[in-house]
Amino acid sequence: MNTSSQSGRPLASTDSDDSRPSYTCEGCWKGVVAHQLGLLQPPVEQHESDPGPSAEGYVYKVSEEEIKRGAEQGCRWCELLSKWGASSIRSPSTQPVPPSENIVEIRVGYAEGCVDITINGHLSWFGYVYTTEDDPAAAYVPGRNLFCEVGSERALSLAMELLHDCNLNHSGCPREPYSVLPTRVIDCSDPSRPRLLTADGVRARYVALSYVWGEAQEHKTTTENIDAYLRSIDVTILPQTIVDAIQVTHRLGLQYLWIDSLCIIQDSEDDKNHELAHMRHVYADAYLTIIAASASRVSAGFLEPRTDTLGTAALQLPFVVPSRDADLASPSEAPSYGAVFLSSWLITTPKYDPAREPLHKRGWCMQEYFLSPRKLIFASHTLQYGCFHGGTRNIAHADNPWWVSSARDPTPFRRLPKLPPSPSPTEPAPAREHVEALREAWKATVENYTKRAVSVPSDKLVALSSLAEEFSHAVQSPYVAGLWARTLLPDLLWSKERAAHFASRPREYRAPSWSWAAVDGPVNPGNAYFLSEHEKVIAEVVKCKTVLKNPGLPFGEVTGGTLVLRARVVVDCVVLPHWAVYRRKDGGHADESSMSRSEGSTSTVQRMSLVDERMHEIGLCRLDSDNDGIRSGVKHVSVVPVYSRWESTPGIATRERVVQGLVVARVDAASSQPVREARYRRIGMFEGSDNVNDWLESTPEIEIEIV
Numbered sequence: 001m002n003t004s005s006q007s008g009r010p011l012a013s014t015d016s017d018d019s020r021p022s023y024t025c026e027g028c029w030k031g032v033v034a035h036q037l038g039l040l041q042p043p044v045e046q047h048e049s050d051p052g053p054s055a056e057g058y059v060y061k062v063s064e065e066e067i068k069r070g071a072e073q074g075c076r077w078c079e080l081l082s083k084w085g086a087s088s089i090r091s092p093s094t095q096p097v098p099p100s101e102n103i104v105e106i107r108v109g110y111a112e113g114c115v116d117i118t119i120n121g122h123l124s125w126f127g128y129v130y131t132t133e134d135d136p137a138a139a140y141v142p143g144r145n146l147f148c149e150v151g152s153e154r155a156l157s158l159a160m161e162l163l164h165d166c167n168l169n170h171s172g173c174p175r176e177p178y179s180v181l182p183t184r185v186i187d188c189s190d191p192s193r194p195r196l197l198t199a200d201g202v203r204a205r206y207v208a209l210s211y212v213w214g215e216a217q218e219h220k221t222t223t224e225n226i227d228a229y230l231r232s233i234d235v236t237i238l239p240q241t242i243v244d245a246i247q248v249t250h251r252l253g254l255q256y257l258w259i260d261s262l263c264i265i266q267d268s269e270d271d272k273n274h275e276l277a278h279m280r281h282v283y284a285d286a287y288l289t290i291i292a293a294s295a296s297r298v299s300a301g302f303l304e305p306r307t308d309t310l311g312t313a314a315l316q317l318p319f320v321v322p323s324r325d326a327d328l329a330s331p332s333e334a335p336s337y338g339a340v341f342l343s344s345w346l347i348t349t350p351k352y353d354p355a356r357e358p359l360h361k362r363g364w365c366m367q368e369y370f371l372s373p374r375k376l377i378f379a380s381h382t383l384q385y386g387c388f389h390g391g392t393r394n395i396a397h398a399d400n401p402w403w404v405s406s407a408r409d410p411t412p413f414r415r416l417p418k419l420p421p422s423p424s425p426t427e428p429a430p431a432r433e434h435v436e437a438l439r440e441a442w443k444a445t446v447e448n449y450t451k452r453a454v455s456v457p458s459d460k461l462v463a464l465s466s467l468a469e470e471f472s473h474a475v476q477s478p479y480v481a482g483l484w485a486r487t488l489l490p491d492l493l494w495s496k497e498r499a500a501h502f503a504s505r506p507r508e509y510r511a512p513s514w515s516w517a518a519v520d521g522p523v524n525p526g527n528a529y530f531l532s533e534h535e536k537v538i539a540e541v542v543k544c545k546t547v548l549k550n551p552g553l554p555f556g557e558v559t560g561g562t563l564v565l566r567a568r569v570v571v572d573c574v575v576l577p578h579w580a581v582y583r584r585k586d587g588g589h590a591d592e593s594s595m596s597r598s599e600g601s602t603s604t605v606q607r608m609s610l611v612d613e614r615m616h617e618i619g620l621c622r623l624d625s626d627n628d629g630i631r632s633g634v635k636h637v638s639v640v641p642v643y644s645r646w647e648s649t650p651g652i653a654t655r656e657r658v659v660q661g662l663v664v665a666r667v668d669a670a671s672s673q674p675v676r677e678a679r680y681r682r683i684g685m686f687e688g689s690d691n692v693n694d695w696l697e698s699t700p701e702i703e704i705e706i707v
Contacts, residue, residue: 019337021318025075031060032077033318037340038109039129039141040322044116057109057116064089065099076315080342081106085117085124114400115342127344128310128400137319137338145310145341146403147396150383151244151303156251158395159376162385163288166374172389172415174373178203179285183275184263185256186233188249196221196229196262205287206256209245210368212358213261213455214297220261223268233262240301245290247303248376258282261298273550280371280466289372294380296358302378309349309381314341352381352403355451363454367467370445416441416474419486438475439487443525445471446482446494446516450523457506458557460517465555472555481515481546481558488544489537489642493527493660495622495685504627512546512561513681514662514706519624527660527685535645539567539661542703563706567661568699570639571675575621575663581639581686582615583695618695619688621663628665628683637665638675639686640704641696647689657692660685664706680706 020029035041038058045055067089070078081089089104107118117125130143147155166173181199185206188194219237221229235243242259249257265271275282283289292302319338357380359365369375377384377392381403386392394404417434445467454463461468461482468479477486484491494516503520511517516525547560572584618639628635641661648655664680 019318019335023074023076023316024318025070025073025078027062027066027070028075028077029318031062032058032106032108034320035060036140036320036322037115037129037317038107039115039319039340041109044107044109044111044118057107057111059105059107061103061105063100064102064104067104068099076317080125080315081117081119084344085119085122088119088122088124125344127342128402129340129342130310130314130398131319131338131340133396135319135338136321136336137340140321141319141340142397143400144397145308145314146306146382146394146398148306148308148382150306150378153251155383155395156248159383159385160252162390162393162395163374163376166385166387166390170387170389173387176285178205179287181206181256182258182263182278182282185258186246186262187255188246188257189255191246191250192235193232194235194246194257195232196226197256198230204256205254206258207245207249207252207254208258208283208286208289208368208372209242209260209292210283210289210359210365210372211241211245211292211295211302212297212362212365214295214358215299217261217298220266221264222266226265229262239298241292241295241298244301244303245292248290252288254287258286273552276462276465276556277552279367280469283368283371283466284373284470286372286374288374288376289368291359291369291372291375291377291386293354293357293359293377295378306381310343310345311341313345313348314343316341351401352379352405354379354405356380361452363449363452363459363463366449366452367464370467371470416471418474419476421476435487438471439490440526442471442475442484446523446525450516450521457508457510460510461558462553462556465553468555479555480544481511481561482517483515485541485544488541489539491525492642492662493685494523494525495527496624497522497524503625505625509559511558512563512707513624513683514563515561518682527687535643537642538644538659539565539640539642542566561707564703565640565642565706566701566703567640567642568696569675569702569704570618570641570695570699573618573637573639574615575635575637575684579621579623580617581619581621581637581663581688583618583639585616618690618692619659619686621684621686623684624682635665635683636669637663637683638680638704639663639688640706641686644692656689658687658689659692659696660687662686662706664704667707675704676702678705680704682706 020026024033032038035058038044041058042056044057067078067081071082089102105120107116109116111126114126115129116123128143129141130145131137131141133144147158149155167175181202181204183199185197185199186194187197217239219225235246238246242262245257245259249255264275294300295302316339319340321336321338323335354360359369373388375384375386375392377386382398383395384392384404385395392404393399417431417437419430419434419438445464449464454460464482468482471484472479475484475486477484479485480488492514496519505519516523542564544563545561546558548554549557549559570583574582576582621637639661640663641659643660645658645660646655647658662682663684663686665683667679667681
């Protein structure tokens with residue numbers, strides 16, 4: 001085997017075969033192994049114009065015959081090359097070259113956190129390289145395997161190291177040593193006999209639990225058993241997730257634990273309302289929150305060992321530990337060896353996505369996760385630690401980006417700009433970038449939240465109320481059913497994701513139709529941007545009001561709501577099953593009595609004919625739900641323009657005007673009331689760009705009420 005390198009000579013002598021393991025052939029032992037698999041060389045560089053590597057790493061040449069012979073002898077490195085690089089090893093020439101004469105160039109080294117192997121300029125394999133923390137190679141190879149024994153003392157010790165580092169060094173994380181305990185906590189001093197404790201304003205560190213119920217909890221706290229629980233709780237009757245949380249709290253050296261099913265009296269509406277009003281502080285003030293991310297139900301638990309998927313797919317190879325001074329090393333000095341592991345798991349496994357965890361599919365769990373300053377996350381693949389300053393990390397230094405995702409980590413609230421109260425005649429208008437920063441943070445929150453399920457429909461706003469309350473301190477504006485008065489007009493332009501299932505509207509009232517909380521399923525809250533002078537609102541809010549079910553919970557459930565806008569309302573429109581919106585060619589508008597007729601007065605066939613003869617398309621409607629009657633034919637609607645912007649197309653001198661707004665329908669379709677007196681409900685979002693000026697500017701402004 002030819003072992004000439006373009007990146008320097010070996011850092012340790014391997015002339016003797018005494019230490020060569022049986023799974024490494026002589027050629028690889030004296031070549032690629034002696035050069036530490038290229039891991040100590042400068043990383044492999046790649047250019048966008050050339051998918052192959054351009055420089056660095058360790059490079060050597062070897063014949064096809066030598067690779068084949070090494071693989072037959074059980075050399076793991078040669079087997080790897082043969083398996084993944086067969087097509088690159090074979091000569092592409094029309095005249096076959098004998099294997100002994102087919103010389104192959106191989107380059108190996110780090111590349112963007114992974115290890116790349118290229119053969120004749122083609123990337124043939126990439127994966128993760130790691131070693132164990134007590135291996136001699138650990139000082140040179142930073143990668144570690146995922147820690148699978150998440151319930152072990154070692155796992156908790158590693159997590160506590162990250163927690164202590166956070167307390168000492170993270171300026172972005174709160175350092176208040178003790179908080180006022182919630183109304184009730186669980187005393188975990190004796191994990192075999194926990195008990196409920198009334199805190200009475202005591203200050204101490206406590207742990208909170210975020211988890212998925214997933215099933216009924218028979219032994220939750222009620223008015224009947226609370227006195228008994230204040231004495232002691234029989235741990236054998238508790239579901240496994242709660243038992244695990246008690247154990248972890250005790251083993252971390254902490255005494256108090258908050259769990260909703262035990263610390264809130266579940267059959268008392270008064271106690272529930274009192275605790276809901278303080279829920280934001282329960283998680284925000286917790287010293288640590290246990291996130292039982294992997295448990296799909298409360299009886300599942302979260303301390304079971306995880307599957308060592310990475311190790312199962314790993315290939316062990318020897319690693320030559322370099323001498324402290326290779327140039328002065330005596331030829332007779334015996335080198336020391338460690339072991340590294342190459343895993344191809346990255347090739348066959350999708351990147352870790354927290355969204356696949358059961359906990360991140362539940363609406364209630366989102367605010368618990370986002371509000372907690374420090375989190376111990378029992379994920380499906382390992383144990384993680386997360387905080388505001390450092391994001392999310394796997395314990396034991398297994399920080400490869402493939403297994404760590406901070407995509408669901410929130411922007412810490414203390415980093416958000418705080419706006420002056422709105423309106424404030426004595427204060428200058430807030431900077432646009434500050435308003436936009438808050439809007440973007442809230443949009444991301446709504447987008448994340450609407451992808452999650454809430455078991456009780458009436459909890460749609462309640463399960464987000466603590467996060468809304470936290471945002472309110474920065475937004476400094478009234479909160480109306482999931483939207484902010486300060487940015488109400490652009491916030492109205494939410495839409496359902498087109499690729500998502502369009503669920504039917506909830507049977508029971510949950511929110512006004514103009515709020516995203518009125519529908520189920522993923523929502524895109526960001527259809528208006530306000531990034532330049534070319535964009536502006538073209539409607540005015542006359543009145544916006546909601547009716548709270550409980551005035552003591554200003555961010556909670558609503559029982560009613562109304563919105564009055566002054567806008568150029570385009571009436572006498574229809575929506576067809578393919579979502580196109582048509583308007584009368586003669587420019588009918590709100591003063592015409594023709595729109596007072598009943599929607600049911602025209603058959604589907606007659607309506608389609610009417611569209612062909614008298615209407616022209618002005619835009620598209622993105623429907624909010626699947627039960628608004630569009631599929632059965634056409635539907636009479638009105639369009640309420642809210643927002644306008646100018647868009648430029650490369651290569652075209654003229655700009656195009658785009659208008660966005662709401663598509664609304666009468667609450668009482670058979671009503672003959674004029675537009676000004678009727679009440680409407682939102683059924684979708686409108687967007688149009690075809691000859692907007694021809695129909696918009698000629699439409700008079702009127703007031704319209706949307707409920």
